[in-house]
Amino acid sequence: MQKGVERTVKSFFILLGMGLALLIAGCATVAVHYDCDREVNLTRYYTYKFIQPREGVGLEPVVDNSLMHTRIGRAVERELVSRGYRKAQCGKPDFLIACHMGVGEKVAFTTCRYSSWRGPHALADTGARCQKAGMLILDVVDCENRQLVWRGWATGLVGDAECIQERIDKTVHKIMQKYPHKAG
Numbered sequence: 001m002q003k004g005v006e007r008t009v010k011s012f013f014i015l016l017g018m019g020l021a022l023l024i025a026g027c028a029t030v031a032v033h034y035d036c037d038r039e040v041n042l043t044r045y046y047t048y049k050f051i052q053p054r055e056g057v058g059l060e061p062v063v064d065n066s067l068m069h070t071r072i073g074r075a076v077e078r079e080l081v082s083r084g085y086r087k088a089q090c091g092k093p094d095f096l097i098a099c100h101m102g103v104g105e106k107v108a109f110t111t112c113r114y115s116s117w118r119g120p121h122a123l124a125d126t127g128a129r130c131q132k133a134g135m136l137i138l139d140v141v142d143c144e145n146r147q148l149v150w151r152g153w154a155t156g157l158v159g160d161a162e163c164i165q166e167r168i169d170k171t172v173h174k175i176m177q178k179y180p181h182k183a184g
Contacts, residue, residue, distance in 0.1 A: 030155070031155050032171075033154075034150065034179070035150075036149060036180070037148070040142065042150065043181055045181070046084075046085060046094050046183045047093040048080060048085055048093050048096065049087065049088045049096055050076075050098070051096045052098070071164065075165075075168050075171075075172040075173075076138060079173060080097075083182040084183035086183075093143050094143055095140050096146075097138065097139065097140060098141060101135065101137070103132055103135075104133055104135075133158065134158040135154070136153065138151070138172070138176070140179070153175065154174060156171070
């Protein structure tokens with residue numbers, strides 16, 4: 001009898017661990033959105049240049065630093081080059097790219113219901129925890145009139161610093177998939 005109980009308890013904890021892993025993986029998804037000026041012909045853009053966002057925007061030191069700007073800039077550049085765009089070496093580019101980022105707190109609530117001798121779902125336990133949520137915004141600005149013509153953004157939970165370049169690359173790729181045009 002003792003071994004049967006131990007096996008059941010061990011199985012329970014294995015299943016619980018697998019369930020938590022799936023829950024955490026599910027929370028790690030990135031939501032991607034975009035908006036654009038549908039009157040603008042994006043097919044006329046071939047060359048780009050990066051611009052710095054205005055001072056005072058996105059001042060969280062976790063993300064607003066030269067390391068993050070460099071990582072994101074490289075990821076955006078790889079995506080643009082893979083789509084046929086060229087960085088303007090001299091002269092005026094067709095469009096400008098600006099990257100904005102920020103981090104804030106998100107409260108997540110979880111409720112666990114379980115059965116007791118009183119019947120199913122008779123007991124419940126609700127908990128709350130704060131998580132860091134991040135946002136990455138990519139703006140495409142027309143170089144002639146300095147008007148925003150396309151904006152893509154992604155939101156999701158911020159993880160630890162491990163594999164950060166891989167996560168940035170995937171996020172930028174997901175955002176750029178929403179951009180409706182490829183050059184050339």
